[in-house]
Amino acid sequence: MGLHRRLVLFGPPGSGKGTQAELLRDREGLDHISPGDMLRQHQAAGSELGRMASAYMDRGELVPDDVIVDMIKQRLQGEADGIGFVLDGFPRTVPQASSLGGMLEQLGQAVDAVVVLDVPEQVLTLRLARRAAREHRHDDSPEVIKQRLRVYWDQTEPVLGYLGERLPARHVDGSPPVEEVYAQLLEALA
Ligand code: AMP
Numbered sequence: 001m002g003l004h005r006r007l008v009l010f011g012p013p014g015s016g017k018g019t020q021a022e023l024l025r026d027r028e029g030l031d032h033i034s035p036g037d038m039l040r041q042h043q044a045a046g047s048e049l050g051r052m053a054s055a056y057m058d059r060g061e062l063v064p065d066d067v068i069v070d071m072i073k074q075r076l077q078g079e080a081d082g083i084g085f086v087l088d089g090f091p092r093t094v095p096q097a098s099s100l101g102g103m104l105e106q107l108g109q110a111v112d113a114v115v116v117l118d119v120p121e122q123v124l125t126l127r128l129a130r131r132a133a134r135e136h137r138h139d140d141s142p143e144v145i146k147q148r149l150r151v152y153w154d155q156t157e158p159v160l161g162y163l164g165e166r167l168p169a170r171h172v173d174g175s176p177p178v179e180e181v182y183a184q185l186l187e188a189l190a
Helices: 017-028 035-045 048-057 065-077 094-106 121-135 142-164 178-189
Strands: 006-010 031-033 085-088 113-118 170-173
Touching: 006 017, 006 142, 017 031, 017 085, 017 178, 031 065, 035 048, 035 065, 048 065, 065 094, 094 142, 113 142, 113 178, 121 142, 170 178
Parallel strands: 006 085, 006 113, 031 085, 113 170
Antiparallel strands: none
16 A cells, blocks of 8 residues: 555644655655745746735735635646645635535545644744745745734634544644654655
């Protein structure tokens, strides 16, 4: 029995979702689907979508569901060959989660594992501040970091309860060094 290959990677900003998702892409060949990365590409390209999204992202707010759902729907259609995917940063609201089920059903697929990276709040704040210095992300200023964490607890964490009715989440401690977390993640997906 191999690894589960249709994944939702879940966790607060700074929990290491992006890093772990990139490892799953590079080492397991999963398609890495990150709305945050896609939106930042739109911003860099100066597209209308990028400009619209900036207004939300710069404040630490979520981009409206219909915009995100359209973007992910198109992206998933390109993934129809079934190599597997890791969703990193989607779904972030209950309406997004309910759309995901329908999108995958149309493709004859379903998510087969939900993994949560658990990291204490103080560690998250520290990591996000460090990333701010390193990557100059517009949304890593102290006030915006606070807002993104608030949005996570208010709007995103409840998604776990919703998804959990069908697929109980697997929890992984996201505090240790990257390779240690990755080893635990693989174990959780076996
Ligand atoms: P991330 O790189 O995943 O932390 O996302 C950066 C920002 O992009 C978030 O703070 C939101 O403004 C926006 N974003 C990313 N994913 C979503 C999503 N699923 N729903 C709404 N907004 C999103």
